[in-house]
Amino acid sequence: xxxxxxxxxxxxxxxxxxxxxxxxxxxxxxxxxxxxxxxxxxxxxxxxxxxxxxxxxxxxxxxxxxxxxxxxxxxxxxxxxxxxxxxxxxxxxxxxxxxxxxxxxxxxxxxxxxxxxxxxxxxxxxxxxxxxxxxxxxxxxxxxxxxxxxxxxxxxxxxxxxxxxxxxxxxxxxxxxxxxxxxxxxxxxxxxxxxxxxxxxxxxxxxxxxxxxxxxxxxxxxxxxxxxxxxxxxxxxxxxxxxxxxxxxxxx
Amino acid sequence: xxxxxxxxxxxxxxxxxxxxxxxxxxxxxxxxxxxxxxxxxxxxxxxxxxxxxxxxxxxxxxxxxxxxxxxxxxxxxxxxxxxxxxxxxxxxxxxxxxxxxxxxxxxxxxxxxxxxxxxxxxxxxxxxxxxxxxxxxxxxxxxxxxxxxxxxxxxxxxxxxxxxxxxxxxxxxxxxxxxxxxxxxxxxxxxxxxxxxxxxxxxxxxxxxxxxxxxxxxxxxxxxxxxxxxxxxxxxxxxxxxxxxxxxxxxx
DNA sequence: TAAGATTTGTTCGTATGTATC
DNA sequence: GGATACATACGAACAAATCTT
Numbered sequence: 022x023x024x025x026x027x028x029x030x031x032x033x034x035x036x037x038x039x040x041x042x043x044x045x046x047x048x049x050x051x052x053x054x055x056x057x058x059x060x061x062x063x064x065x066x067x068x069x070x071x072x073x074x075x076x077x078x079x080x081x082x083x084x085x086x087x088x089x090x091x092x093x094x095x096x097x098x099x100x101x102x103x104x105x106x107x108x109x110x111x112x113x114x115x116x117x118x119x120x121x122x123x124x125x126x127x128x129x130x131x132x133x134x135x136x137x138x139x140x141x142x143x144x145x146x147x148x149x150x151x152x153x154x155x156x157x158x159x160x161x162x163x164x165x166x167x168x169x170x171x172x173x174x175x176x177x178x179x180x181x182x183x184x185x186x187x188x189x190x191x192x193x194x195x196x197x198x199x200x201x202x203x204x205x206x207x208x209x210x211x212x213x214x215x216x217x218x219x220x221x222x223x224x225x226x227x228x229x230x231x232x233x234x235x236x237x238x239x240x241x242x243x244x245x246x247x248x249x250x251x252x253x254x255x256x257x258x259x260x261x262x263x264x265x266x267x268x269x270x271x272x273x
Numbered sequence: 274x275x276x277x278x279x280x281x282x283x284x285x286x287x288x289x290x291x292x293x294x295x296x297x298x299x300x301x302x303x304x305x306x307x308x309x310x311x312x313x314x315x316x317x318x319x320x321x322x323x324x325x326x327x328x329x330x331x332x333x334x335x336x337x338x339x340x341x342x343x344x345x346x347x348x349x350x351x352x353x354x355x356x357x358x359x360x361x362x363x364x365x366x367x368x369x370x371x372x373x374x375x376x377x378x379x380x381x382x383x384x385x386x387x388x389x390x391x392x393x394x395x396x397x398x399x400x401x402x403x404x405x406x407x408x409x410x411x412x413x414x415x416x417x418x419x420x421x422x423x424x425x426x427x428x429x430x431x432x433x434x435x436x437x438x439x440x441x442x443x444x445x446x447x448x449x450x451x452x453x454x455x456x457x458x459x460x461x462x463x464x465x466x467x468x469x470x471x472x473x474x475x476x477x478x479x480x481x482x483x484x485x486x487x488x489x490x491x492x493x494x495x496x497x498x499x500x501x502x503x504x505x506x507x508x509x510x511x512x513x514x515x516x517x518x519x520x521x522x523x524x525x
Numbered sequence: 526t527a528a529g530a531t532t533t534g535t536t537c538g539t540a541t542g543t544a545t546c
Numbered sequence: 547g548g549a550t551a552c553a554t555a556c557g558a559a560c561a562a563a564t565c566t567t
Binding site: 034036070071072073074091092093094095096 | 537542545
């Protein structure tokens with residue numbers, strides 16, 4: 022038969038073995054996103070397995086974001102770069118089964134975001150700074166009701182996610198973006214006040230505006246301090262509103 | 274036909290639609306890991322789709338770690354808790370396509386691990402403290418050669434991963450464990466010195482031992498400071514050895 | 526130990542859908 | 547619009563694993 026580890030003793034199933042073989046093959050060949058993989062017919066010949074088995078293997082890889090398939094002439098399977106959104110979804114699956122509290126998330130944010138802000142001081146272009154200013158425009162006026170306040174909160178999370186994307190530290194950027202995604206999609210507020218808290222709104226907006234200035238001026242220490250205050254304030258706000266993390270999957 | 278969104282306009286393929294439907298179903302029913310899912314025959318009836326299509330859907334879920342299947346009587350598909358190792362692998366797939374440097378990883382470790390150490394001060398049981406002491410025993414003597422030095426380094430990463438697992442903050446624990454995994458599996462040292470650096474060995478071991486004491490005594494500030502020094506030292510060590518992150522997939 | 530029952534795993538042949546030329 | 551090339555989907559049969567008796 023093939024040189025693949027057989028399914029003897031019941032362990033690995035055939036599609037899994039094929040998927041791993043293809044994975045290894047991509048690494049060995051150093052294939053890049055967009056590169057062609059062999060078509061179904063070719064894989065059937067090489068592995069000496071049926072069409073169904075090969076297709077199941079491709080589904081395993083597709084779920085991980087490692088391949089994308091296209092129909093039609095010139096179609097087939099291609100190496101696919103694992104996107105940020107997909108990686109976020111897959112990781113969220115893990116935390117679905119863990120108990121995660123708002124405090125857990127903010128413990129990480131408070132540790133990471135000030136450090137990231139400091140590292141970005143003086144590194145942003147005017148265009149990037151302008152984009153950040155533009156985001157803050159979405160909440161430049163105090164919210165009129167609870168619903169609007171929630172919308173502003175979501176928008177302010179976009180500020181953080183975007184800022185993280187400007188970092189050239191891919192690990193830091195992913196984690197911060199992931200946490201912002203969780204807070205945006207999986208958070209429910211048990212006590213959203215009918216009367217929005219204008220005091221906290223003013224304070225939060227002030228933080229972000231002065232943060233942008235500090236980043237522009239290359240004031241790393243100031244940026245770090247402002248971000249720390251901002252994070253502490255955001256955590257208090259979430260605690261006030263008795264926010265909790267919901268248990269559901271993030272849509273891909 | 275079925276009530277599922279059809280494949281019209283070419284978007285979602287049928288197995289993907291089925292997989293999403295099952296995912297939603299698990300959330301709605303509040304199913305827990307180990308709970309039974311409908312068998313193949315049942316799913317074929319419900320979705321009015323062929324066996325092959327249903328099986329491809331199950332492979333999509335299997336790749337995400339959300340279901341496991343068993344053959345034989347009493348077998349079938351079950352809700353599977355997404356394990357830490359699998360989540361790490363899936364996330365590593367994402368970073369495979371990003372450029373990640375040792376400095377990027379350490380920027381996160383330096384921000385997170387001291388905070389985690391502080392939060393664990395006074396919270397560990399004697400058994401947990403003993404386990405940490407046991408891990409340090411693996412490098413209680415200076416390394417004789419470069420290979421042994423690398424083994425000690427890997428073991429000291431186990432110290433950090435295990436410490437993170439003692440945290441009740443699942444987010445913090447996962448991130449720290451993930452970074453330790455990356456450093457263990459994907460790091461290559463370009464200049465592993467023929468002569469192991471006894472100075473740094475002594476310093477590193479001292480850090481971990483005094484960290485254990487600080488944790489036992491509930492000295493949060495001390496634990497945080499020691500961990501910060503320890504992280505800075507580890508980063509310098511990696512820089513000295515010109516360590517780099519390799520590009521390959523982590524085996525599942 | 527052995528036989529039977531149950532459920533997933535795998536194959537093959539055929540037909541359909543979709544995108545490119 | 548027709549031909550082509552590819553993935554997508556179906557159905558029936560058989561194989562393998564594993565639990566029960």
